[in-house]
Structures are given as C-alpha cells and as structure tokens.
Amino acid sequence: MNIPASKFRPVEDRTLRAQVKRQVMDQVLGGHLEPGKKLVETALSSELEVSRAPLREALRELVDQGILVSEPYKGFRVRPVSQRDLTELYSMRTELEKFAFSLAWPKRSDEDLADLDDRYTSLMSIRTNGDQAKAIEREIAFHSWVYDVADHQLLRTHWVRLSQLVRIYMSLHHNVHGFHGVFGQTTTEYRELAKGDCLDAMHAHIEVHMSQGFDSVLTSLK
C-alpha cells in the first residue's frame, strides 16, 4: 500500500466547492467531457444539486489548474487540445523532469529506490489489466517519483499543473487507442537508469522517453 504511515488522513472536501471540483475534474480527466465542450452553470448546478456560488468558485479553481478555460460572459469550457499545446507540454515535461532528476540524484535513498520499484510494478500490473482511470493515475504516479524525491515544493506544484494536462491527453489517447500505455518498453529502461549512477544517461533517456510518449499521444489528435 502507499500510505501505511498513519491509518487516518484528514477529512478532505469539507466544502461543496471542493466536492464539485473533484467531480468535475474526474469527469474531464476521465475523458467523459470532451475538450472544448461548454459547461453551462445552471445545468451543472442542478445536476450536482448545489447552488451556483460554490460551483463557480470550483470551476474557477479548475481554470487556473489548466483543466478549464473561461471568458467573461462566455462561461467555462473544457480546455481544448491542439497539436501545438501537446508539443509544448512534452517539451516542458522534458525540461522539468530533467531538472527534477538533477535535484533528486544525490538524494536518492534505498527506500526511494524501493519506492520506485513499487510504482513500476503497480504500473505494469494495471497495463495488462485495463482500468483506464487507474492506469493513468499509476502512469502519473510513476513519473511523480522523481518529483517526490527532488523535494522541491515549487517544482512540484508546477509538475502537478502539467500533470493535469498530461491526464487530459492520456485519456484522449486511451479513448482512441484502447488501454495500452503510451510509453511502451522505455518505461523499463527509465526505471533502470533512475536507479543507476549516470545522470547524463538519465537525462538523455528522458528526451527519448518523452518523444516516444509524444509520438504515441500525437496519433490521437488526427
């Protein structure tokens, strides 16, 4: 399990705002709301059975998380996708992840390496299994490892923001191509290098790894 440390976690989503946020996020990232689709506040609020005030605040939070876009008097829409955005997303990912590895490199403990193996195993087991939402989450979790180890709060928040976009494109990919992952074999090499002792090789591999992922997802856009 992932969080055995304390049996209890603080109750989350205490406000309607937070609950709404989670639900809309799940719908979008689950691929049930197609990119570009308009969200009508009155319809959503009656469907979720909350008033528009917390709904609007929740949607506004999702805007700055990059999941939605909004224009005054025009309302909210699911963030549209484009080839350019995808290109930028992956170039950005590449850069941040290389930076993360630079930071994490001297900090990797045995515990951390075992943790990476856990995430790897967890990811591989689901790939043959077939739960789309879970598969995406584990893919993200696998890549989050280096950011956890890097122990850089600001970098992490920027990765979280990027990862939302990654989720959108991945669910798009899964909807088009079924359940096989976007990274293929390179994931295994990624893990080996991450446990090894050559940072340059890791950096080089990230470029390859990302461009593999990019090409794979790109096919979903045409």
Place this chain on the structure above:
Amino acid sequence: MNIPASKFRPVEDRTLRAQVKRQVMDQVLGGHLEPGKKLVETALSSELEVSRAPLREALRELVDQGILVSEPYKGFRVRPVSQRDLTELYSMRTELEKFAFSLAWPKRSDEDLADLDDRYTSLMSIRTNGDQAKAIEREIAFHSWVYDVADHQLLRTHWVRLSQLVRIYMSLHHNVHGFHGVFGQTTTEYRELAKGDCLDAMHAHIEVHMSQGFDSVLTSLK
C-alpha cells in the same frame, strides 16, 4: 512604445471580479499588504464596494496565481514568504530561463535585439529615478524578453506565475533596502550575452545573475 502594432486593445476588466483582482494584486505586489496578512472578506468587500461573490472569485484566482493562500473556513492570506521558498523560486527561475534561452536562441531577430535594448534602457532609466512599482515592472519586463522571443505559450504561463512571486520578493526588498535594483552590474552583461552568439556563456551567466539576485533579496528576509 511597446505595442504599436494595433492602436486598440480589447477592453479589459469588464467584470467586477477582474477589477477586484487587479486592485488586490496591486496592493500585494506593491508591498502594502504584508506577507501572511489575513484578508477579511467582509472588510474588503465594503472597502471595494462590491459584494462578496465577485470578491471571493477574484481572490480564488489569486490563490492559483500564487499570490494568496487559502484554507477552508480559515479564509485568505497573503502568501507568506520564507527562505526556502525564495531558494526554490530562484532555482526554478534559473532553470526556466535557461530553457527559454535555448528555445529563443535561434529565433532572435534584429527586431528582437532592438526590443531588448529598449527594455534595458527603460529599466536603467528608472533605477536612478525611484518609482518602486515601475522599477519592478521594468525589471520583470526585461526578463520577460526571452520568454516573448521563445514563443512557447506553456512556458510563458509558468513564467507569469513565477514572476508574481518575484514581484512579491522584490517589493519586500525595495521596502527594506530602498530603490536600487537587485541585480546590479550583471544586467549589462546579461544584455550583451543575450545579443551574442554563445548560448553556453548565456546559460552560465544566468546562474551567476540569479544567484546575485537571490543573495540580494535574501538580505530582506532577516
């Protein structure tokens, strides 16, 4: 002038939300609201003469911009500052700006170089002059040049987010140490290298430049 292309720009701040956002932002970034200070909604709404609905939405946008923080039932506070945050901010800046230069390098046109000189002159003239808010804006504008040339939307939004934090720390610095800039002589060298033809030298200089800025701002925190 900066934007001669089209004589008109779209009317901005059409909603109260946008106006509130701008005003609160100015207050915080102008250093008139100290980090950690609590913002009481009822007080703010009566002061700004708007209801709490648009006010709350505006504040929530500022949260995801990194200027404020919020907790359920606890309200909004100006983002607190810490040495760790500052360290992370500058390491992040260093990384993103190096990336930006890599992208911008082959795209630099003669126009762009002239633009850089304009921003440089504009910055230098204000440094001896003494309007704090303007000085900060021009400092940011100078560093934004490379992001403009890089022409990478996603990278730009991340820089915008970072630049908000930079503004906070700079206004803190100005409040403590008066109006001289935080980068000193290195700005001139920065400009020269940015116009030159050695990307590696530019990258190396960014490290120096940033650590200079970091050290300078750091003194405001103790």
Place this chain on the structure above:
DNA sequence: CCTCACAAAATTGTCGACAATCATACTATC
C-alpha cells in the same frame, strides 16, 4: 495561575433572486 467548557461574536460557506450580457431567430430594408 492554568485549563476546560460554554456562550457570543466574527468570519467563511451557501443559497435563491435579480441584473447585465450574449446568442438566436425574426423582420425590415435595400
């Protein structure tokens, strides 16, 4: 003096109604 319980005040969260704006369909005019 300290701590706990409890009441009161202050503050945030939520609601329903109304105003301002936008999108659509229709008409008049050329």
Place this chain on the structure above:
DNA sequence: GATAGTATGATTGTCGACAATTTTGTGAGG
C-alpha cells in the same frame, strides 16, 4: 438574396440574506 436592426430567450455576473464553522471572550473548577 443579403444585410442590418431588433426582439426574445438563454447564460453569466452580481447582490443581499442566511447557515455552518471558527475564533474570541468569559467564568467555573482545579
């Protein structure tokens, strides 16, 4: 027939009031 103007409906923006929660204040008991 095309286009501009106009009325209508749909949608977002704003407001004031009330509910839920936290914070502050007070006093009893040790």
